[in-house]
Amino acid sequence: MINNEAYLLYNVLCYEDGHSRRTQHILKVYALAKLLGEREKISVEEQQILQAAAILHDIAIKYCKEHYNGDASQDKQKQVAPFLEKRFLKAANYLPSYVPKIIELVNCHHDYDKPKSRLLQLLIEADLIVNCYENRPDHENMKLIKEIFQTKGGTKLLELCLKEQME
């Protein structure tokens, strides 16, 4: 089976080895990226690329923590992520043409200020909404985060998340 997403997700969850925060974060970002992509009516191919990137977007954290004395900085993550992603994607039989696109999305998912493709925008929005639920931003950060959002669905879901704080 090509692009075996269930196998990819299963393998990534096994790799995380029950780590509570990261396991839940992956599942939440995956679900939201899927939802936002479907609301934007992206193609089936784009949906598969976005969902694989969502599953893999923080894949380098564990490896960096284990191999670099707990240093999971963005730079370190960018160095090791492609190697890990290629391994997981190959095992789940992803089309070779998808792999660089997924790697690119994962690599850029914290580059909030640069021009963004539609898929990168969706991944960033999904990750930010989950991050806001996990770590409530202060007022200043809240403003900055809101400015990043472009899609209608993402903006609405972010508003719902931040509402509680505004009250």
Ligand SMILES: [Fe+2]
């Ligand atoms: Fe994340």
